[in-house]
Amino acid sequence: MYKINIITAFPEIFPGSLDVSILAKARKKKIWDLNIVDLKKYSSQNKSMDDKPFGGGPGMVIRADVLQNAYEKAKIFFEDYNFENVEKIMLTPDGEEFNHSIAEALTKKKGLLIICGRYEGVDERFIEYNNLRKISIGKYVLCGGESAASVISEAVLRLLPNVLGNEKSKLEESFVNGMLEYPHYTKPRVWNNLSVPEVLLSGNHKEIRKWRSEKALYLTKKVMKKNKKNDS
Numbered sequence: 001m002y003k004i005n006i007i008t009a010f011p012e013i014f015p016g017s018l019d020v021s022i023l024a025k026a027r028k029k030k031i032w033d034l035n036i037v038d039l040k041k042y043s044s045q046n047k048s049m050d051d052k053p054f055g056g057g058p059g060m061v062i063r064a065d066v067l068q069n070a071y072e073k074a075k076i077f078f079e080d081y082n083f084e085n086v087e088k089i090m091l092t093p094d095g096e097e098f099n100h101s102i103a104e105a106l107t108k109k110k111g112l113l114i115i116c117g118r119y120e121g122v123d124e125r126f127i128e129y130n131n132l133r134k135i136s137i138g139k140y141v142l143c144g145g146e147s148a149a150s151v152i153s154e155a156v157l158r159l160l161p162n163v164l165g166n167e168k169s170k171l172e173e174s175f176v177n178g179m180l181e182y183p184h185y186t187k188p189r190v191w192n193n194l195s196v197p198e199v200l201l202s203g204n205h206k207e208i209r210k211w212r213s214e215k216a217l218y219l220t221k222k223v224m225k226k227n228k229k230n231d232s
């Protein structure tokens with residue numbers, strides 16, 4: 001079973017999107033499981049979870065000792081597994097950027113231990129001490145790591161065997177071969193004066209494949225150009 005354990009100061013955010021539709025079914029089938037560790041429970045008596053940053057500056061930083069207490073507790077969820085085979089992830093904007101190939105690589109692990117930061121972030125020594133893999137989900141700043149944890153978990157879980165209704169869906173999807181997927185259409189054939197492309201109704205599978213691969217290439221180039229412009 002693939003196990004995901006998330007350390008967060010806001011446990012009420014979970015399971016959220018991780019416990020609906022195909023992911024809920026897969027969890028019932030014991031393909032994966034989720035545990036949430038409430039960071040607030042791990043501060044020592046009379047001490048808060050966070051403190052002012054050394055060197056000054058705005059906001060608060062989550063303390064390394066509090067995080068470590070929660071981390072030690074979180075390890076218990078993986079006690080039947082070799083902890084080496086669990087990816088330990090610190091969510092942070094200064095991490096490597098998450099993408100399809102990282103998601104695929106993470107399916108080869110036994111599970112994920114994900115730490116969500118809040119406020120200004122976490123004491124860097126906690127990351128260093130535990131040799132955590134820093135991951136970002138994009139070039140913007142969220143209020144906390146919880147949405148990022150859901151994004152990563154969802155992207156990984158749907159790639160696990162027997163999670164999707166049709167395993168073939170994974171093979172043709174966006175990013176699988178570095179390309180975006182072609183556009184899709186369904187009934188009705190005409191909607192608001194817009195028709196489904198004729199070739200898709202032709203029954204000519206060779207032509208359909210050709211049309212789809214041309215569209216995929218066109219979309220990939222167009223989006224790559226836009227992304228390059230947005231990045232500059």
Ligand code: SAM
Binds near residue numbers: 092118119144145
């Ligand atoms: N002071 C930090 C900075 O400027 O890089 C931002 C801290 S952010 C307000 C609080 C927490 O949200 C972070 O510790 C991290 O866990 C999470 N977070 C924010 N943006 C993220 C992103 N793009 N990817 C992953 N996690 C993110």
